[in-house]
Amino acid sequence: xxxxxxxxxxxxxxSALLSxxxxxxASAALFPASVIDGPSSAIVDVDGxxxxxxxxxxxxxxxxxxxxxxxxxxxxxxxxxxxxxxADAGQAFAASSPTIAAGNGxxxxxxxxxxxxxxxQSTHYELMSAALDPGSDxxxxxxxxxxxDIGDGTAAFPSLSMAPNGQAYVAYRVVADSxxxxxxxxxxxxxxxxxxxxxxxxxxxxxxxxxxxxxTMRRPTAENAPAIVINRVGTEAVVAWQEPDLGGVARIWAxxxxxxxxxxxxxxxxxxxxxxPISVDADAPSIAVSSFNExxxxxxxxxGAGSPFGGPHIFLxxxxxxVGQNASQFTGANPVDAAGSxxxxxxxxxxxGDFRLAYTAAGATRTILGSERSTGAPSTLGPASDEHxxxxxxxxxxxxxxxxxxxxxxxxxxxxxxxxxxxxQLAQLSAPASGPLDGFALGGSGMGDALIAFRQGPPGxxxxxxxxxxxxxxxxxxxxxxxxxxxxxxxVSWEPAPEAVGAxxxxxxxxxxxxxxxxxxxxxxLSARGLGDGVHHIQVLATDTAGQQTMSRAANLKVDxxxxxxxxxxxxxxxVLVRVLDRASGVNARLTSIALGDGTSVRRKLTARHRYAHAxxxxxxxxxxxxxxxxxxxxxxxxxx
Numbered sequence: 001x002x003x004x005x006x007x008x009x010x011x012x013x014x015s016a017l018l019s020x021x022x023x024x025x026a027s028a029a030l031f032p033a034s035v036i037d038g039p040s041s042a043i044v045d046v047d048g049x050x051x052x053x054x055x056x057x058x059x060x061x062x063x064x065x066x067x068x069x070x071x072x073x074x075x076x077x078x079x080x081x082x083x084x085x086x087a088d089a090g091q092a093f094a095a096s097s098p099t100i101a102a103g104n105g106x107x108x109x110x111x112x113x114x115x116x117x118x119x120x121q122s123t124h125y126e127l128m129s130a131a132l133d134p135g136s137d138x139x140x141x142x143x144x145x146x147x148x149d150i151g152d153g154t155a156a157f158p159s160l161s162m163a164p165n166g167q168a169y170v171a172y173r174v175v176a177d178s179x180x181x182x183x184x185x186x187x188x189x190x191x192x193x194x195x196x197x198x199x200x201x202x203x204x205x206x207x208x209x210x211x212x213x214x215x216t217m218r219r220p221t222a223e224n225a226p227a228i229v230i231n232r233v234g235t236e237a238v239v240a241w242q243e244p245d246l247g248g249v250a251r252i253w254a255x256x257x258x259x260x261x262x263x264x265x266x267x268x269x270x271x272x273x274x275x276x277p278i279s280v281d282a283d284a285p286s287i288a289v290s291s292f293n294e295x296x297x298x299x300x301x302x303x304g305a306g307s308p309f310g311g312p313h314i315f316l317x318x319x320x321x322x323v324g325q326n327a328s329q330f331t332g333a334n335p336v337d338a339a340g341s342x343x344x345x346x347x348x349x350x351x352x353g354d355f356r357l358a359y360t361a362a363g364a365t366r367t368i369l370g371s372e373r374s375t376g377a378p379s380t381l382g383p384a385s386d387e388h389x390x391x392x393x394x395x396x397x398x399x400x401x402x403x404x405x406x407x408x409x410x411x412x413x414x415x416x417x418x419x420x421x422x423x424x425q426l427a428q429l430s431a432p433a434s435g436p437l438d439g440f441a442l443g444g445s446g447m448g449d450a451l452i453a454f455r456q457g458p459p460g461x462x463x464x465x466x467x468x469x470x471x472x473x474x475x476x477x478x479x480x481x482x483x484x485x486x487x488x489x490x491x492v493s494w495e496p497a498p499e500a501v502g503a504x505x506x507x508x509x510x511x512x513x514x515x516x517x518x519x520x521x522x523x524x525x526l527s528a529r530g531l532g533d534g535v536h537h538i539q540v541l542a543t544d545t546a547g548q549q550t551m552s553r554a555a556n557l558k559v560d561x562x563x564x565x566x567x568x569x570x571x572x573x574x575x576v577l578v579r580v581l582d583r584a585s586g587v588n589a590r591l592t593s594i595a596l597g598d599g600t601s602v603r604r605k606l607t608a609r610h611r612y613a614h615a616x617x618x619x620x621x622x623x624x625x626x627x628x629x630x631x632x633x634x635x636x637x638x639x640x641x
Contacts, residue, residue, distance in 0.1 A: 029470040029546045030415055030427035036074045036453070037063065037084050038463035039433065044069045046439035046464055049453040050102035051076070053164050053232070053446050055500035058108045058132075059453040060087070060100035061439070061464050068094040073139070074466065075132065076451055077106050079501050079545060081466050087130045087139045088112065095128075096154050099170075101162035102443065105134030109198065111145065111160050111170050113153030119177075125153025127172060127196075129203065145196050145203045151175035155191075157225035163234030168198035169257065171209075171228035171239045173220050181216050184248035188216035193226050193241045197260055209255055210243050211265045217243055218250055218281070223344050228257075229289040232446060235259070236322060238295040240268060240285040249306075250281035252299045254330075256322065268297050268317050270333055272308075279306030282315070284344035290351045293322040294372075297330075298345035298357055309335060312342045314359055316368075316375065336368050337361060337378045343387030348444060350395040358391035358401050365389045365403040365414075381416055382426075390441070394448025396420050396550070400469040402442045402452055411437035413454050417469050431456035431463045445500040447474055472548035473497035473504045478540050480555045484585035486628045487531040487561040493523035497542035497550060504542040509551075511537050531559045533584045560584035563632030564592075564624040573641040578608040578620060585627040592624040597638075612640045 036059060037043060044062035051057035057076045062069040071087040087110045088095050098112035111129045118124070127146045130139040150156055152175045162168035176190035183189070193210040196203045210217075218224050226241035240254040251271070256263035269282035280302040288296045296318055303311035317333040320326050336357065343360035353372035358365065365381045366389075381401060389403040397420025405414045405428075412428040419425075429452065430437070440454035448471025457463045476497040485491075497504050506519040508526065516524050536559055540552045564582040571577065578594050580587050587606050594602045597618030602608040612618065618638050625631040 029472070029548050030417055030425060031468045031470070033429040033431070033452075033465040033467040034081055035432065036081050036464040036466045037061070037072070039457055039461035041460040041462070043455060043462040043464060046441060046453050046455045047098045048100045048443070049441040049451045049466070050100045050108070050162070050443040051445045051449060051451045051500070052102040052104045052107070053500060054104040055079070055445060055449065055502070056104065056106040057102040057443055057445075057451045058100060059441070059451065059464065059466050060098045060110055061453075061455070062095060062098060068092075069096070071095045071098045071110055071112050073100065073108060073110060073132065074464070075106060075108060076466070076468075079468070085138060087132075088114070088128070088142055089139065091128070091142055097156050097158055099158050099160045101160045101168055103162050103166045104164040106132070107134050107162075107166055108132040109160065109162055109168055110139070111158050113150065113156045113158070115153065116149070122177070124149045124151065124177075125156070126150060127153070127156060127158065127170075129198070143203070145170065146194065146205055151177055155220035157220060157222055159226055159228045161228050161230045161237065162198075163230045163232055165234045166200040167230060167234030169195060169228050169230050169237045169239070170198070171195050171226040171241070173226065175220070181214065183216045184244050185216075185218070187219050188244070189219055191217040191220065193243070195228065195239055195257065195262070204260055206257070206260060206262055209239060209262050210241060211253055212243070215244055215246065224250070224283045227285050227287045229287045229295075231289050231293055232291045236293050238287055238289050238319065240287050240297050242283055242285065245271070247279070249279050250283065252282045252285050252297065254295070254297060254319065256293070256319075264328070266319070266330055268330055268333065269299055269301065269315065274308055276308040278308060280304050286345050286347045288347045288349035288355060290321070290349050290353065292351060294349065294353055295319040296347045296349050296355050298347040300342055300345060309338065311338055311340060313338045314342055314345050314357070316347070316357060334375065336375055337366065341387070343389060346390045348391055348393040348399065350393050352395065354393065354395075356391045356393045356399045356401075358389040360384045360387050360389050360403065365401065367391060367401060382414060385411065388440070392442060392444025392448070392450050394418075394420070394471050396448060396472070396474045398424070399448060400442070400444065400450040400471075402440065402450075404437055404440060410434045411456065413437060413440055413452065415452055415467065415469055417471070419472065429454070429465065429467050431465050433457055433461060433463075435459070435461070447471060447498055447500050449500040468501065470501050470544065470546045470548065473499045473542040473544050473550040475550060476542065476552055478538065478552040478555045480538055480557045484558040484560045484628050486630065487528040487559050490526040490528070490531055490557060490559055491523060492526065492538055492540070492555075492557065494540045494552060496522060499542070499544050502545035504544045507541040507543070509539040509541060514541075528561070531561055533561050534559065558584070560626055560628045560630065563630035564626050566622045566624075566634040566636060568620060568636050568638060570638060575609070575611045576620070576638060578610070578622065580606045580622060580624050582626040588625045588627050591631075593622070595621040597621070615640050
């Protein structure tokens, strides 16, 4: 049966938890959008945004200087957007298809295509990059990624991914200068899908990774562009692309990349379903890769007479971790949703294999949540005005999703943050002056945080806007001593609460009451006052810079606050029974002595039975020490008849 003290402690703990959880739900973590640049007629588009696990990142966009569109970047650091700087300074020609990736310490990498020569009345492009290193306030000199030209650079649509340590990959398409192959389908072009690897300083080309150089591909668009993602430790990556098979049907294919070595070509989208051929195109590949190299690849299958599924479908396929079994092939594509109109999917994964998938379907944004073992049903988040939705996952539960919509007839960007346990909050972002909204992008930290950027404004007055969705601190571990401790030396410690934006502060909760606040360290010594004998329930509360809170799991702290106690019982007037007790850590018998007052003593025992030979008054003296070091001396008078 639970004691009244235990029930009271549980009630206090529950009360504290409820108040803290309520405060967490009320905290604002979806910040208003800030103006990064503009208003200006020179702003062309927002092209991408990226965020590193340490909370730094940046947005890339194009802006006209003179008569040419050039690449500009605004870094995000210390919780705010920094002034924009030009990334392609010194380059004379217009940039197209810029993309951005982020590493820890404020490191940024930008890739773009630009023309460099006209040959036989055809403009030839090269793929360029520039890096912004930690601690630097400007990009380094632009360098060429591919030693060969890339043909029509407007078809490159590069996909860039960087690990926190600065290792990176880029995947892009190259249009052949002369089309020597007969197109499998009208409008097809002769293309390569190429990959290059960045070691933090220089690029090395892995060459073409597509399956067959003898098969023409669909004319390049943003929705059939290749996708590449590196794992968080920078050791491996996965690239996926669209390429027709020999029958001319566009499939999705993928490869692992082990450093500079490509793995085998793996088929992601199948040829058949339920024994029926699939003769419609698959497109819009999206990849997510965990630290353990488990990959999720989502794609869209077009509907029509050539599909056994009827209308368009979103599919999801899994490539198991490269350190586990069956790592050499995908587990099998599964349809996860269907609708009359489907946007391109966007998938995100954490290191436990949990994933989030976002897309638009029939004018609404939907998400699907799942794990390694199961995939949930689609959930509608709200109406969408564009066939584009993006998401990132929070390993602690939930995540951030964003999509364009309309509010009171005005374009807005809707951002929803889902928290663990089912709570969520919504924000509608817009520029100070409303107008067309486009070019939106979302980049996740991998810890549930996200940077969001978009362009909006009346004609000729566009602004580049940036916002932050800040996740609560991730769950962290609390450590308490495994044995009993003195109340005067009770100490607890904890791991840092993973948090991308700023360092959280901590509070120590003892039996439902906050005992210490505003701690910046990772350990605390508790005051002896109020720490009585017994087992105390300890938790640590982490609070981030936005006021969001995460409570650690409870741990027990065994406190011994008092020295041993002594009990004496008399029997028949001449006999006594002496006991030395400690209901917490226990008595150290080796350091215990009982002097019975008549010259008799007992050592190293916790119980003494004695019969006095003569009547009189005696003083029993007990010296003892408990197992945590409390010592005491007790004097008990007895009268013997």
